Amino acid sequence: MGKNTERLYNGIIKENPVFVLMLGMCPTLAVTSSAINGIGMGLSTTVVLILSNLIISSFRKVIPNGVRMPAYIVIVASLVTVVEFIMKAYLPSLSAALGVYIPLIVVNCIILGRAESYASKNPVIPSVFDGIGMGFGFTVGLFLIGLVRETIGAGTMLGFPVLKQIKGFTPMTIFIMAPGAFLVLAFLVAGMNIVRKKMEEKGTPLAPPSGCLSGACLGCSNAGLCGGVEEHSKSQDKEKQNSK
Amino acid sequence: MKTLLVIAISSAIVNNVVLSQFLGICAFLGVSKKKETAAGMGGAVVFVITMSAFITSLIYKFILNPLDLSYLKTIVFILVIAALVQFVEMFLKKSIPSLYKALGVYLPLITTNCAVLGVAINSVTNEYNVLESVVYGFTTGIGFLIAIVLMAGIREKIEYNDIPKTFQGTATVLLTACLMSIAFMGFSGMI
Numbered sequence: 001m002g003k004n005t006e007r008l009y010n011g012i013i014k015e016n017p018v019f020v021l022m023l024g025m026c027p028t029l030a031v032t033s034s035a036i037n038g039i040g041m042g043l044s045t046t047v048v049l050i051l052s053n054l055i056i057s058s059f060r061k062v063i064p065n066g067v068r069m070p071a072y073i074v075i076v077a078s079l080v081t082v083v084e085f086i087m088k089a090y091l092p093s094l095s096a097a098l099g100v101y102i103p104l105i106v107v108n109c110i111i112l113g114r115a116e117s118y119a120s121k122n123p124v125i126p127s128v129f130d131g132i133g134m135g136f137g138f139t140v141g142l143f144l145i146g147l148v149r150e151t152i153g154a155g156t157m158l159g160f161p162v163l164k165q166i167k168g169f170t171p172m173t174i175f176i177m178a179p180g181a182f183l184v185l186a187f188l189v190a191g192m193n194i195v196r197k198k199m200e201e202k203g204t205p206l207a208p209p210s211g212c213l214s215g216a217c218l219g220c221s222n223a224g225l226c227g228g229v230e231e232h233s234k235s236q237d238k239e240k241q242n243s244k
Numbered sequence: 245m246k247t248l249l250v251i252a253i254s255s256a257i258v259n260n261v262v263l264s265q266f267l268g269i270c271a272f273l274g275v276s277k278k279k280e281t282a283a284g285m286g287g288a289v290v291f292v293i294t295m296s297a298f299i300t301s302l303i304y305k306f307i308l309n310p311l312d313l314s315y316l317k318t319i320v321f322i323l324v325i326a327a328l329v330q331f332v333e334m335f336l337k338k339s340i341p342s343l344y345k346a347l348g349v350y351l352p353l354i355t356t357n358c359a360v361l362g363v364a365i366n367s368v369t370n371e372y373n374v375l376e377s378v379v380y381g382f383t384t385g386i387g388f389l390i391a392i393v394l395m396a397g398i399r400e401k402i403e404y405n406d407i408p409k410t411f412q413g414t415a416t417v418l419l420t421a422c423l424m425s426i427a428f429m430g431f432s433g434m435i
Contacts, residue, residue, distance in 0.1 A: 025273075026270070030266040074323070077318050078319060100366055104267075104362060104365075107357070107358045174426075177429070179429065182419070182421045186411075186415045189413075190415040193412075
């Protein structure tokens with residue numbers, strides 16, 4: 001397997017950002033009330049991710065280490081603004097449905113996470129493929145969650161009435177409302193716990209949920225798993241002791 | 245006055261920032277293990293959101309809008325928030341050490357909290373004036389505080405329960421959030 005195909009496989013299956021790494025939970029919960037919204041959000045994130053990986057990896061030797069986070073944020077925010085305006089012009093209905101979550105791609109931990117952990121250390125071509133892989137992995141994840149919620153909650157699939165055709169079927173509307181998002185994600189996490197355990201028994205453990213950026217621990221969904229603030233306060237205590 | 249009250253109730257309770265808008269989920273799931281930490285985090289979020297709502301709405305009103313630069317709002321807002329958090333941290337460390345002790349740990353971690361940027365962008369989209377933005381920011385922070393403290397209280401009790409192994413950890417927290425979200429939906433008739 002070439003390095004580029006490996007990147008694609010890695011992003012879509014092995015380290016899928018939704019199912020395995022559990023990154024970017026805010027959009028995952030918020031926009032998956034229908035499959036089409038999931039695809040729209042996923043693809044706009046993919047575009048931003050590919051371009052930000054491209055730019056950041058081409059400038060990786062120029063950006064000074066000390067100001068790399070602000071530099072990444074400016075690059076990502078500019079790209080997000082461009083995507084936002086393109087969507088407003090050509091896909092106004094989708095843009096209205098996704099609303100504030102499009103500008104919020106800036107603070108999506110997948111983008112800064114990939115910039116920090118891959119694009120800033122690797123050449124341009126693999127970084128672009130990493131962006132494509134991770135982006136499509138995210139899109140597939142959002143699409144599947146959206147499909148489940150839409151099917152149960154509205155009885156349609158991608159807008160086509162599927163379950164609605166069955167006589168006497170009443171859609172469980174709660175699934176396309178806010179609590180349904182938490183419910184579906186809870187069962188997804190529980191399901192992944194089972195898969196994780198099985199893979200460990202087989203001797204091929206899955207990558208742990210990850211993505212904490214230096215100092216921006218709470219921007220990532222996994223602060224609860226790695227200690228987050230607790231770790232941070234410990235390091236602060238150490239600083240105090242050192243200064244004494 | 246009436247609009248302010250409507251904004252306040254709607255953003256603190258009815259359209260709760262975490263439970264119905266999914267902003268700041270990461271902090272909500274990550275820092276809700278203990279009531280004290282949750283209250284500290286909530287307090288820091290209230291503080292930062294109120295400040296950033298005030299400053300970003302001033303910038304939008306007096307710089308970006310008159311100069312026809314409103315398309316730069318995402319870039320400007322995220323940089324202003326990042327700088328503001330740094331500045332607030334340095335200021336508190338120097339002048340109000342007691343407050344810094346309570347909130348300091350959480351401040352640097354808030355920059356990437358999507359609730360802060362979400363509030364700044366939403367108040368532009370909803371065309372709030374400066375006072376309305378500040379009230380909106382403050383009450384959104386209060387909504388976050390309510391949600392995270394409630395969640396921490398519930399999680400402290402859940403610790404003693406016998407949960408199936410598969411559901412231990414994040415899964416149970418998400419189920420709890422689901423039930424809380426259903427409860428908060430009950431407020432939707434208020435406005």
